[in-house]
Amino acid sequence: MKLLIIEDDKYLSDSICETTKEMFEAEQAFDGEEGLFLAEQNIFDVIILDIMLPSMNGYEVLSNLRKQNITTPVIMLTAKDGIDDKIQGFKVGADDYLVKPFHREELLLRLEAMVRRLGNLLKENVITFKDLKLNIKNKTAELDGELLKLNGKQFDLLEYLINNKNAILTKEQIFDRIWGFESDTSMTVVEVYASNLRKNLKKHGYxxxxxxxxxxxxMLADSGD
Amino acid sequence: MKLLIIEDDKYLSDSICETTKEMFEAEQAFDGEEGLFLAEQNIFDVIILDIMLPSMNGYEVLSNLRKQNITTPVIMLTAKDGIDDKIQGFKVGADDYLVKPFHREELLLRLEAMVRRLGNLLKENVITFKDLKLNIKNKTAELDGELLKLNGKQFDLLEYLINNKNAILTKEQIFDRIWGFESDTSMTVVEVYASNLRKNLKKHGYxxxxxxxxxxxxMLADSGD
DNA sequence: TTTTTTAAGGTTGGTTTAAGGTTGACCCTC
DNA sequence: GAGGGTCAACCTTAAACCAACCTTAAAAAA
Incomplete structure (x- = not known):
């Protein structure tokens, strides 16, 4: 799963990366505009968003996102614990709140709660599409009792498709999600992986x-016609 | 949706293009005359218009447009924040105003507000004509529960017609909107696409x-006689 | 070794062109 | 004003073209 950290304090940001690295693959943004730009790609599972930020504050980033109908869950960070901030945060669509300084475990708890609330239970390591079962933890896929041999990025692609079934994902989105923004790989790998994934699913007609x-x-579609 | 940017500062113009590219397909004009010429095609959903421009200033462009009964919403840009400018801008028919320098998100907010005011909600991904439903996001069309097979430009044409139903669209307008100004395709494609679209709608009598x-x-007319 | 990336050629299907057919406005003549 | 001729605008079809996508396999990286 992917996490976006929008936080100008590099030390704190790195420390969050470290804390969450078992659960998430993190991207970092160090100011509001950069954060908004990354968040707009709509490829993250959770966003951690500081309020005090250069170039654009956290509220602006968040309300901007929500206006664009991007509903990625957001946990807001702030140094202040004033009730006003909380109110404003929730009003523009934050899903949770954390007051700095916080404990490592507290952040982890909230992240877990966040993801659980989504239905993507962290403990629930299995997602399914029809009779296809993906075990996220082991990165294994099973269909009709048979284990599919999917390598890392093939698995990631299938997981991303299942989590967004019946919605079109552009090659850019897939690329950004799986290969990362700053990858200098050519976008055509996406085609190669789509092809390989199809080959692996072909035996079962999937x-x-x-x-x-x-x-x-x-698009991964429920109806195959 | 199409956006026209009339702004002589190439850097700023490009940056607006970049900022809005998720929402709009932008055309650029770098002086007043060129801008007026493009705006007269009446194929844009929104126009961003600078005031200080070579060859013809923004006020002239705007009042000229309004005299021709072209009501495309206009957001005016200016380096000055004097109240006089605002008054004059609104008097000649600007719909909104933005003072340079502005933040990326401020522009986006105003564009959204503009489009929302139009009734073309950004979030609204479905437009309809009688029992015909177009899903703009998936680019799919549905009639009587049946999916119509429309290729890219056929879909664009149908979308354009529906958004302008009961109004005559010239072949030039259709061509400029769908193929773009500088396309070197022959204008007769419009006839071909009109024909193909009719063929695809014929089964349902549409x-x-x-x-x-x-x-x-x-013209796409409500009454078919 | 296994996975990832690049390169190259093949395939598909949307787009454009071209050519011949049809329609309707206009004019002329009776 | 009825009939007929003419022409430009438009319709329709089908083949040619081309960009997007697929597939494979070899090269590079891990």
Whole structure:
């Protein structure tokens, strides 16, 4: 799962990275504009957002996101514990709140709660699509009692598709999610991986559910016609 | 949706393009005359108009447009924040105002507000014509529970017609909107696409609503006689 | 070794062109 | 004003073209 940390204190940001690295793969932004830009890609599972930030404050970032209908859960950080901040934070759509300084475990608890609330239970390591079961923890996939042999990025792609089934994902989104923004790999790898994934699902006829929308992207569809 | 940016500062213009590229497809004009010419095509959803411009200033461009009964919403930009400018801007028909320098998110907010005011909610991904439903996000069209197979530009054409129903659109407008100004394709493609679209709608009898007005253009009419 | 990336050629299907057919406005003649 | 001719605008079809995508395999990296 991917976490975005928007926090200008580099030391704190790194420390959050460290704390959460068992659960999340983290990206960092060090000012509001950069954070908003990254968050707009809509490829994160959770965002940790500081309030006091250079170039654009946390409230602005958040309300901007929500206006764009981006509903990624957000945990806001602030040095102040005033009730006003909380009110304003929740009003613009924050899902949780954390007062600095906080304990490592407290952050972890809230992150877990956040993700659990989403339905993506952290303890629940299995996601499914029809009879296909993915075990997130072991990175194994199973269909009809048979173990599919999916390598790392193939698994990631399938997981991303399942978590967004019946919605078109552009090649850019897939690339940003799996390869990362600053990767200098060519975007055509996405096609290669789509092809390989289909090949691996073909034996069970599940390749039909991965559809290509020419000029738009890919979609995992419930109905395969 | 299409946005026209009339701004002589190339750097700023490009930056607006970048900022809005998730929402809009932008065209750029770098002086007043060019801007007026493009705006007269009447194919844009919003116009961003600078006041200080070579060859013709923003006020002239705007009042010229309004005299021609072109009501595309306009957001004016200016380096000055004098109240006089605002008054003059609104008097000639600007819909909103932005003082340079401005923040990326301020522009986005105003654009959103503008479009929302239009009734074209950004969040609203579905537009309809009678029993025909277009999902803008998936680029899919549905009629009587059946999915229509429309390729990219056919979909764009239908979308444009629905957004302008009961109004005649000239072939030039359609061409400029869908193929773009500088396309070197021949204008007769419009006829081909009108034909193909009618063929695809014929099964449901909806071809009758696309009417040809010889020498004028096409119109999607509520009443099919 | 296994996984990831690049490169290259093949395939598909949307887009454009071209060519011939149809329609309707306009004019002329009776 | 009825009939007919003419022409430009428009319709329709189908083939040619081209960019997006697929697939494979070899090279590079881990």
């Amino acid at each position: 390749d039909q559910f991965i559809k290509t929308y020419r000029g738009l992207g890919y | 071809d009758q609503f696309i009417k040809t007005y010889r020498g004028l253009g096409y």
